[in-house]
Amino acid sequence: MEDKKRLALLIVNHIKTQLSNGSFNDESLESMEVAVQCIESAYNLNPTESENVDVNLESIVKEYYQVREFKTNTKSEITEAHKEEAESHKKFGNDYMKMQENDKAIEAYTVAINLNPLNPIYYCNRAAAFNAIGKYTNAIEDCQKAIELDSTYCKAYCRLGLAFSYLKDYQSASVCYKKACELDPDNEGYQRNYQLTMNNLQTISGSPSQSSNDFPLTSSSNLMETAARIMTDNPDVSTVLNNILGDVSTSGSDGLDRLMQVGQTIVTRLQTANPNLLDGLRMQFHGGLDDEDSQSHDGYHDDEPQL
Numbered sequence: 001m002e003d004k005k006r007l008a009l010l011i012v013n014h015i016k017t018q019l020s021n022g023s024f025n026d027e028s029l030e031s032m033e034v035a036v037q038c039i040e041s042a043y044n045l046n047p048t049e050s051e052n053v054d055v056n057l058e059s060i061v062k063e064y065y066q067v068r069e070f071k072t073n074t075k076s077e078i079t080e081a082h083k084e085e086a087e088s089h090k091k092f093g094n095d096y097m098k099m100q101e102n103d104k105a106i107e108a109y110t111v112a113i114n115l116n117p118l119n120p121i122y123y124c125n126r127a128a129a130f131n132a133i134g135k136y137t138n139a140i141e142d143c144q145k146a147i148e149l150d151s152t153y154c155k156a157y158c159r160l161g162l163a164f165s166y167l168k169d170y171q172s173a174s175v176c177y178k179k180a181c182e183l184d185p186d187n188e189g190y191q192r193n194y195q196l197t198m199n200n201l202q203t204i205s206g207s208p209s210q211s212s213n214d215f216p217l218t219s220s221s222n223l224m225e226t227a228a229r230i231m232t233d234n235p236d237v238s239t240v241l242n243n244i245l246g247d248v249s250t251s252g253s254d255g256l257d258r259l260m261q262v263g264q265t266i267v268t269r270l271q272t273a274n275p276n277l278l279d280g281l282r283m284q285f286h287g288g289l290d291d292e293d294s295q296s297h298d299g300y301h302d303d304e305p306q307l
Helices: 002-019 026-042 057-077 080-098 102-115 120-132 136-149 154-166 170-183 188-205 223-233 235-249 255-273 275-286
Strands: none
Touching: 002 026, 002 057, 080 102, 080 120, 102 120, 120 136, 120 154, 136 154, 154 170, 154 188, 170 188
């Protein structure tokens, strides 16, 4: 309702401005005055509220059509050659991400964006690289741009939530993850991120932590193989796990409770000690550069292999 009231104020302000410019006859002026009274009554507006708006409706409409015209012209100026070259640089960026050369990945994605600024995937992939080097504000800006280009791009909402999580803005993160879950309700990675964020919010508010039943156990045929590879490729993970297992083994826990305790402790310690490493692990388990291989984004596709 708040947004509708703002719009009503802008309309009333615009009509009152027109009433004072002397461009209408008496009959038209009377109709406009009645319109103002009706809008103020319907939205319960104080007659003086419309005098305090900081922008006029005419400038908003003008700016909207200028932006729309710019986008139309920009789209028509993007040649097929530019699109193909942009895709090549996106592939370079994906390869750099796999090698964890994130600065080079950012450069490659930036070239792709300059060649084709209307592809949301380039912004979202660059956001992944920004997240990896701790530039979360840049990641947020890129995700928001990707969403502006494609409001159904669930991966952008998830990566936006990840950036907010790193900044400890769990409220904003929860909104992003919730939207991602709504767009892709079968994605277990989004569900887990949303659940973890809600747990963090509850911890901050002092509410009881979630029970083990709130953490879904996901079956995957290659889960153990992936875990073993991560242990081999990331010595830091092995060290953290060994320390955690030693701590938990002395606590007297066993069975499922011990398993859930280990899992929660792993996430907590990795988030504290090395959030970028945790992001890399998530990417290895759930796919880092777009998991919508066949999904279209306003006519664009990302068929690159996952990280």
